[in-house]
Structures are given as structure tokens and as C-alpha cells.
Amino acid sequence: AQKVTQAQTEISVVEKEDVTLDCVYETRDTTYYLFWYKQPPSGELVFLIRRNSFDEQNEISGRYSWNFQKSTSSFNFTITASQVVDSAVYFCALMGPNFNKFYFGSGTKLNVKP
Amino acid sequence: GAVVSQHPSWVICKSGTSVKIECRSLDFQATTMFWYRQFPKQSLMLMATSNEGSKATYEQGVEKDKFLINHASLTLSTLTVTSAHPEDSSFYICSAMTTYRDTQGSIQYFGAGTRLSVL
Numbered sequence: 001a002q003k004v005t006q007a008q009t010e011i012s013v014v015e016k017e018d019v020t021l022d023c024v025y026e027t028r029d030t031t032y033y034l035f036w037y038k039q040p041p042s043g044e045l046v047f048l049i050r051r052n053s054f055d056e057q058n059e060i061s062g063r064y065s066w067n068f069q070k071s072t073s074s075f076n077f078t079i080t081a082s083q084v085v086d087s088a089v090y091f092c093a094l095m096g097p098n099f100n101k102f103y104f105g106s107g108t109k110l111n112v113k114p
Numbered sequence: 115g116a117v118v119s120q121h122p123s124w125v126i127c128k129s130g131t132s133v134k135i136e137c138r139s140l141d142f143q144a145t146t147m148f149w150y151r152q153f154p155k156q157s158l159m160l161m162a163t164s165n166e167g168s169k170a171t172y173e174q175g176v177e178k179d180k181f182l183i184n185h186a187s188l189t190l191s192t193l194t195v196t197s198a199h200p201e202d203s204s205f206y207i208c209s210a211m212t213t214y215r216d217t218q219g220s221i222q223y224f225g226a227g228t229r230l231s232v233l
Contacts, residue, residue, distance in 0.1 A: 037224070043205060045158075045224035091157065099211065099220045102148070106157045 006105035021077045023092030031097040040088040120225025137208030143188035144210035152205045198232045
């Protein structure tokens with residue numbers, strides 16, 4: 001069975017703090033893909049990153065970084081020096097090798113206060 | 115990144131009327147599009163998978179006759195909510211999947227969503 005768990009329902013931080021959003025996944029597939037999306041209050045989901053199961057290299061993009069660890073089935077997302085504009089709901093998602101379905105986590109709402 | 119246009123962004127209608135929502139991939143072809151429904155403060159719930167030129171695949175519990183999906187071209191899929199009722203009020207989101215598949219896999223790009231309010 002495929003499943004994505006985002007245990008943190010809501011996180012509040014003060015601007016400039018670092019914050020990590022957790023994502024744990026379950027799958028029996030050896031090939032799979034992991035994603036993070038941002039949903040600001042406007043509603044549109046914005047693609048942030050895609051990772052395949054064969055590539056465990058961590059990635060950094062500006063203030064964003066992702067830590068993929070197959071040993072713990074986790075794909076955590078860290079925002080460094082958070083800003084108010086980072087306030088949004090963040091979804092982690094899993095897709096299997098057939099590219100036919102996304103499995104979304106329940107989302108983590110991030111509130112960054114000035 | 116790729117652009118997916120969803121229209122309308124907001125619609126208010128009377129109970130019993132039908133509402134059509136369009137989803138277009140503007141700068142890429144998408145053989146597969148997805149339709150989701152999102153309730154307030156909840157995650158996205160997949161309603162159906164739309165494949166160009168074939169019938170949509172509906173998730174369990176989603177009424178096919180209620181939510182009509184047409185994927186007539188590689189850039190357009192439509193969702194029609196027939197005989198809408200207040201319980202159909204929700205946020206509907208479409209996504210289009212890139213057809214280019216490499217070892218990194220495809221990406222779903224999302225429309226901005228349609229907020230449906232049925233009075």
C-alpha cells in the first residue's frame with residue numbers, strides 16, 4: 001500500500017527561524033518518486049521538487065533543502081531563514097512507477113510570523 | 115515550470131444547474147490529467163484520472179454520472195458537475211502530467227483551482 005504521512009498538522013515560527021517539515025512514506029515499489037508542493041492561500045499548488053528513489057542526494061535550492069533517506073523512508077523539507085511569504089500549506093506526495101496516481105500527505109500548514 | 119490554466123476560478127450557481135470546469139495545459143501536451151477535490155483544511159482527494167481519447171477512471175465512491183469528465187485533446191480536459199447541489203460545493207483542482215518521462219519521472223502541474231458554491 002502507498003501512503004504518505006505528514007505528522008505535523010501546523011507549525012508556527014518567527015521570521016528568520018529555520019523550520020523542517022517532516023514527510024514519511026510507505027511503498028512496496030522499488031521505483032517511486034517523491035514530491036513537495038506548496039499551496040499558498042490563493043489555492044494553487046506550486047511544484048517545488050521531485051526526487052526519484054534511486055537518487056538519495058540531498059538537494060538545496062536557495063533557502064530550501066530536502067533530505068531524502070530511504071533507510072527511514074523520509075523526505076524532509078527544511079526552510080532556512082523563513083520569511084512571511086513562506087506561509088502556506090505544504091504537501092508531500094508519492095507517485096509509483098506507473099505514473100498514474102499521486103498519494104498526498106495530509107499537508108502541514110506553516111505560519112511564519114513577522 | 116509548465117503552466118496549467120483552470121477556468122473559472124470561482125463559480126456560484128443555483129441548485130440543480132450544471133457547471134463545467136476547464137483545465138488546459140498551455141505549454142505542453144498532457145495525455146493524462148487528474149481531477150481533485152479539496153475540502154477546507156484537508157488534503158487533495160483524487161476524483162478521477164482523465165486520459166486523452168479514452169474514458170476517465172474514477173476513484174471509488176465518485177459518481178461517474180455526477181462528475182462527467184471529457185479529455186478531448188492533449189491540452190484540454192473538462193469536468194462537468196451535473197445537477198449540482200449544495201453538498202457539491204468545494205474546491206476543485208485539476209492537474210496535468212508531463213508526457214516526457216525520464217529516469218526522474220513525470221511531474222504533475224496544477225491549475226489554480228475552481229471554488230464552486232452551490233446555493
